[in-house]
Amino acid sequence: xxxxxxxxxLLTGNELMTGDIVDSNSAMIAGQLLDQGLSVHYKxxxxxxxxxxxxxLERLAxxxxxxxVNGGLGPTSDxxxxxxxxxxxxxxxxxxxxxxxxxxxxxxxxxxxxSPANLKQALLPEGCDIIPNPVGSAVGxxxxxxxxxxxxxxxxxxxxxxxxxxxxxxRVSARLDEEQKPVRTRLKVFGFGESSLQQLLxxxxxxxxxxxxxxxxxxxxxxxxxxxxxxxHQALLEDWTRRVRSQLGAHVISETQTTMxxxxxxxxxEKNKKxxxxxxxxxxLVASLLTQVSGASAVFEAGFVTYSNGIKQEVLxxxxxxxxxxxxxxEVVVREMLLGALARSHADLGVAISGIAGPEGGSAxxxxxxxxxxxxxxxxxxxxxxxxxxxxxxxxxxxxTIAMDLVRRELLGIEEPANYLIERALHKSRSGQ
Amino acid sequence: xxxxxxxxxLLTGNELMTGDIVDSNSAMIAGQLLDQGLSVHYKxxxxxxxxxxxxxLERLAxxxxxxxVNGGLGPTSDxxxxxxxxxxxxxxxxxxxxxxxxxxxxxxxxxxxxSPANLKQALLPEGCDIIPNPVGSAVGxxxxxxxxxxxxxxxxxxxxxxxxxxxxxxRVSARLDEEQKPVRTRLKVFGFGESSLQQLLxxxxxxxxxxxxxxxxxxxxxxxxxxxxxxxHQALLEDWTRRVRSQLGAHVISETQTTMxxxxxxxxxEKNKKxxxxxxxxxxLVASLLTQVSGASAVFEAGFVTYSNGIKQEVLxxxxxxxxxxxxxxEVVVREMLLGALARSHADLGVAISGIAGPEGGSAxxxxxxxxxxxxxxxxxxxxxxxxxxxxxxxxxxxxTIAMDLVRRELLGIEEPANYLIERALHKSRSGQ
Numbered sequence: 001x002x003x004x005x006x007x008x009x010l011l012t013g014n015e016l017m018t019g020d021i022v023d024s025n026s027a028m029i030a031g032q033l034l035d036q037g038l039s040v041h042y043k044x045x046x047x048x049x050x051x052x053x054x055x056x057l058e059r060l061a062x063x064x065x066x067x068x069v070n071g072g073l074g075p076t077s078d079x080x081x082x083x084x085x086x087x088x089x090x091x092x093x094x095x096x097x098x099x100x101x102x103x104x105x106x107x108x109x110x111x112x113x114x115s116p117a118n119l120k121q122a123l124l125p126e127g128c129d130i131i132p133n134p135v136g137s138a139v140g141x142x143x144x145x146x147x148x149x150x151x152x153x154x155x156x157x158x159x160x161x162x163x164x165x166x167x168x169x170x171r172v173s174a175r176l177d178e179e180q181k182p183v184r185t186r187l188k189v190f191g192f193g194e195s196s197l198q199q200l201l202x203x204x205x206x207x208x209x210x211x212x213x214x215x216x217x218x219x220x221x222x223x224x225x226x227x228x229x230x231x232x233h234q235a236l237l238e239d240w241t242r243r244v245r246s247q248l249g250a251h252v253i254s255e256t257q258t259t260m261x262x263x264x265x266x267x268x269x270e271k272n273k274k275x276x277x278x279x280x281x282x283x284x285l286v287a288s289l290l291t292q293v294s295g296a297s298a299v300f301e302a303g304f305v306t307y308s309n310g311i312k313q314e315v316l317x318x319x320x321x322x323x324x325x326x327x328x329x330x331e332v333v334v335r336e337m338l339l340g341a342l343a344r345s346h347a348d349l350g351v352a353i354s355g356i357a358g359p360e361g362g363s364a365x366x367x368x369x370x371x372x373x374x375x376x377x378x379x380x381x382x383x384x385x386x387x388x389x390x391x392x393x394x395x396x397x398x399x400x401t402i403a404m405d406l407v408r409r410e411l412l413g414i415e416e417p418a419n420y421l422i423e424r425a426l427h428k429s430r431s432g433q
Numbered sequence: 434x435x436x437x438x439x440x441x442x443l444l445t446g447n448e449l450m451t452g453d454i455v456d457s458n459s460a461m462i463a464g465q466l467l468d469q470g471l472s473v474h475y476k477x478x479x480x481x482x483x484x485x486x487x488x489x490l491e492r493l494a495x496x497x498x499x500x501x502v503n504g505g506l507g508p509t510s511d512x513x514x515x516x517x518x519x520x521x522x523x524x525x526x527x528x529x530x531x532x533x534x535x536x537x538x539x540x541x542x543x544x545x546x547x548s549p550a551n552l553k554q555a556l557l558p559e560g561c562d563i564i565p566n567p568v569g570s571a572v573g574x575x576x577x578x579x580x581x582x583x584x585x586x587x588x589x590x591x592x593x594x595x596x597x598x599x600x601x602x603x604r605v606s607a608r609l610d611e612e613q614k615p616v617r618t619r620l621k622v623f624g625f626g627e628s629s630l631q632q633l634l635x636x637x638x639x640x641x642x643x644x645x646x647x648x649x650x651x652x653x654x655x656x657x658x659x660x661x662x663x664x665x666h667q668a669l670l671e672d673w674t675r676r677v678r679s680q681l682g683a684h685v686i687s688e689t690q691t692t693m694x695x696x697x698x699x700x701x702x703e704k705n706k707k708x709x710x711x712x713x714x715x716x717x718l719v720a721s722l723l724t725q726v727s728g729a730s731a732v733f734e735a736g737f738v739t740y741s742n743g744i745k746q747e748v749l750x751x752x753x754x755x756x757x758x759x760x761x762x763x764e765v766v767v768r769e770m771l772l773g774a775l776a777r778s779h780a781d782l783g784v785a786i787s788g789i790a791g792p793e794g795g796s797a798x799x800x801x802x803x804x805x806x807x808x809x810x811x812x813x814x815x816x817x818x819x820x821x822x823x824x825x826x827x828x829x830x831x832x833x834t835i836a837m838d839l840v841r842r843e844l845l846g847i848e849e850p851a852n853y854l855i856e857r858a859l860h861k862s863r864s865g866q
Contacts, residue, residue, distance in 0.1 A: 015648075016476075017472065017473045017474070017476070018463055018464065019459075019460040019462070019463035019464025019466075019467060020460075020464075020650060020657075021460065022456070022457045022460045023455070023456060023459075024455045026456075026478075027452040027454065027455045028452065029452070030450060030451055030452035031451070031453075033452075034451055039451075040450050040451075041479075041480070042477070042478075043450070043477065043479070044475070044476065044478075045459075045475075045476035045478070046475055046476070052474075052475070075628040076627060076628070076649055077631075078648065078649075109822055110820075110822035111820060111857075112629075115628055115629070116632075117628035117631055135824065156651070217453070279717075282721075282724075283721050283723065283724025283725070283729070283733075283736075284718070284720030284721040284724065284736050284738065285717070285721040285724075286717070287717030287720075287721075287738040288715075288716050288717040288718040288829075290716065291715075291716025291740065291790075291829075292825070292826060294790075294793065295793070296716070296740070297740055297741070297794075300716075301739075301740050301744045302739060302740060302741070302744040302748060303716075303737075303738030303740075304736075304738070305717065305720040305736030305737070306734075306735060307724065307729070307730055307733055307734050307735060307736075308734035308735070310734065310779075311734045311735040311778065314777070346743075357724075358727075360728070361730075393725060
């Protein structure tokens with residue numbers, strides 16, 4: 001990419017030097033820049049050291065055309081990005097009226113007085129411009145320093161993301177020719193691991209065109225598939241996106257950044273249906289994920305977390321006899337859990353989950369990771385037993401996402417089984433495949 | 434830390450520059466060094482660029498006494514650490530007999546012929562020494578360059594870890610006096626924002642000793658407070674840790690990496706009590722967080738996600754009259770939700786939550802972020818109304834954590850109100866403070 005500006009990152013924070021946190025911000029910044037056709041050439045990380053920060057700002061600003069600084073915008077004394085930039089640019093620190101107004105607004109909103117510590121966040125180098133922060137107290141700011149446009153951003157990931165998307169990426173990508181900009185489609189896929197999806201695509205599409213780069217990115221529990229090319233091959237990209245979508249069918253959740261719960265809530269709203277869930281091993285995670293989505297109240301009224309056998313009987317009406325003879329992790333029990341939840345919630349359809357999240361509680365017959373699911377309406381209950389390997393947390397997240405996907409597929413009227421129902425079927429796992 | 438060697442990291446690999454992977458190696462290196470009393474002062478990350486690598490090796494080797502290089506030891510042409518170090522040190526690349534012997538041994542073990550690509554891994558700068566790799570094909574190596582001891586290590590995390598523990602840490606920590614090694618305490622705090630905690634500490638402890646460094650780290654929804662000094666001041670550190678703990682009282686959740694849900698589940702186990710929750714606006718998040726903890730089944734049997742008014746009546750027995758006259762977000766309704774959940778779950782104590790998570794659903798009287806909580810046993814129900822600002826997701830996470838903290842404080846028998854009950858009290862917020 002000839003002519004693209006040279007770009008560096010400067011990360012600051014003692015917590016990045018001590019191993020206390022793993023820096024995921026710089027990967028996020030780099031990924032978003034790359035989507036615009038911009039590469040990061042160089043990255044420096046330093047602690048909360050004013051002289052070192054100043055020195056690095058001066059050095060990098062003389063070698064790069066764009067510098068994104070991340071961290072050190074907070075209210076405490078170890079946050080010193082503004083001061084370092086003032087030193088490097090030989091400007092005074094002064095209260096920036098827009099930054100102060102923003103702090104006053106934030107404090108009013110949350111009903112807190114404006115403290116001296118907060119006010120420090122309005123002290124910025126003279127001559128800099130503000131990058132608004134719609135989601136937090138620290139505004140970002142940018143200024144020209146030597147040959148370089150320096151953008152200072154907060155360390156809080158969602159605040160950084162918001163500034164990147166709304167202000168910084170549009171500004172820096174305006175420097176690129178249209179021709180340099182990549183075009184791409186992204187498909188959010190659920191139900192395949194990275195290697196099995198890669199295998200499937202190379203088996204089904206031996207004639208894959210060289211012009212279209214293919215990339216995979218795990219965004220657990222989903223997988224993101226990225227097809228990318230240059231503007232000149234836009235039509236080809238659209239054609240191959242269609243072919244891939246058609247191959248993957250309902251395993252493609254969306255072409256946007258939609259989560260499974262967002263996709264399901266939207267679909268329930270469209271179909272004007274209500275859902276319920278009866279959860280044992282996922283402990284409320286399905287309910288919690290669904291109700292993260294704004295507007296969930298229109299499609300979700302009740303969820304039941306029935307962790308013990310006694311509660312499964314009392315709250316959902318599961319048969320004591322079945323619990324005793326079949327165990328809580330069994331087809332008949334999840335079926336009764338689902339029917340009980342549907343009756344008590346008056347929902348149109350639902351899902352019930354009972355399994356062994358581990359690390360304790362497994363047996364030879366039902367090892368850790370075994371789960372029974374029941375889903376559908378009271379007339380059409382379907383069931384499946386799966387084996388979901390991994391840690392307790394991963395088991396819960398994957399199982400909850402499968403539960404939502406099963407309801408989604410039911411609403412879409414899809415008959416062919418999802419890949420995970422085949423790949424992760426309990427009997428297949430147990431026979432050692 | 435006077436006398437401690439100055440230490441830098443140099444990470445290399447295109448995958449670190451594109452955002453495709455998040456660098457967790459450097460946090461691991463930094464954490465292990467810190468345990469020995471060695472701080473990382475500076476960190477640079479570059480792609481697979483021979484000239485840039487050479488230039489950074491020269492620059493860092495003239496400024497630091499220890500440099501750990503990570504990545505670029507593999508068999509492919511984009512692995513160029515050895516070549517760059519040869520250029521920087523003006524040494525030839527030559528086949529190192531020990532490195533070759535190691536490769537031959539590895540290839541024999543896995544039954545593969547020694548390929549030219551593999552043999553490249555034995556080409557090292559003349560005069561360097563080997564760091565054995567008991568778990569992989571790439572040996573590490575080290576040499577003196579200018580004022581600096583340069584250690585080159587592989588990017589594969591478990592190979593790196595093994596070299597660090599067995600060879601590098603013993604070598605570098607031998608340079609330190611016992612006196613230089615740091616000691617620290619960490620407190621997990623819940624109920625204060627970073628700026629209000631800093632304000633509190635500076636108000637209450639005007640005589641804070643210069644010997645003890647204080648650090649804050651947001652680990653939402655908690656805050657980590659770190660006090661650090663040198664071994665010589667160990668007694669002072671213990672004394673001031675005691676003072677801070679005594680000032681913060683039950684706002685200190687633990688001195689370890691414990692989450693709120695882990696602290697609560699442990700406490701419930703110790704007290705042999707069972708908990709339940711009735712959730713509206715948090716939609717199952719409390720249940721989900723509690724059941725993330727392994728062993729939760731001993732203390733948690735049932736949770737109720739009652740999102741609609743109808744379900745609050747049918748499942749928990751909340752009065753229709755109260756819902757109509759007071760609204761779902763009201764003291765009487767959360768009280769009845771709690772009593773209903775306690776009766777149906779047979780739990781010893783519990784918490785009920787009803788609020789407006791937003792972004793829709795607020796009113797002048799009850800704006801978005803308003804929440805009523807009820808907690809305690811059926812004999813001792815307590816209630817509070819709070820205003821929790823922020824996004825829907827943040828509202829749910831903070832509210833769920835407060836809910837768990839209220840139960841924790843009840844179990845501990847703490848009478849004085851938590852900071853958030855004062856700072857975030859609804860009436861205070863509504864009067865605009």
